[in-house]
Amino acid sequence: MTTETSHVPGYSYGDDSLERSPITLDELDLLKQTVLFGPDDVAALAQAGDVLENQTDQILEVWYGYVGAHPHLARYFSTPDGVLIADYLGRVRQRFRQWILDACRRPYDQAWLDYQNEIALRHTRVKKNATDGADSVPEIHLRYMIAFIFPITATMAPFLAAGGHPREQVDAMHAAWFKAVTLHATVWAQPYAPERF
């Protein structure tokens, strides 16, 4: 389990102050069934966590490079008139790094659900910018939350292969990562459509 968390600005996994997720554990279980997420995936993700642990900086280079190369995405880290906010990027990057390891290693339990609710809200007008005091646009459009599943999954392939595991294990880690990202993006959609989720 990752313990180097206390110095990550704005990271509040497990805090008592977090609201309870509107999604229940039973609903989460049905979502897991829907993406065919089971014990083998939990094991593959644990293995992925070990493979990725020392590569998070390089992964973030790729992801930030991708966002930075697309002005329609970079705008969400920018002021309303389009100036990138370096401090905001830097602080979110640290939480993003922590998320990679959490997605692999944390149990998907009530504490997980509650922090996913917090992250979801941080992508919406309810809480975006608040954690870092950023003067950025108020909300990330839902369509990009969904579309991000592909790049966040596809770009992970070479990093998962870098551990030197047999092809079938690398494929199992990649499939488990794909399911995990899909689960995250799905529960993060909740505040965008609370009545119809």
Ligand code: HEM
């Ligand atoms: C599958 C989709 C996505 C994943 C896995 C993801 C991952 C994350 C993570 C882990 C955090 C930090 C959470 C925390 O505070 O602990 C975060 C925050 C953030 N993400 Fe995303 N994200 C996704 C979609 C997007 C999209 C499409 C954009 C727009 C380019 C975006 C921009 C941001 C911004 C601006 C923040 C900071 C929000 C704040 O003000 O607190 N994210 N994201």
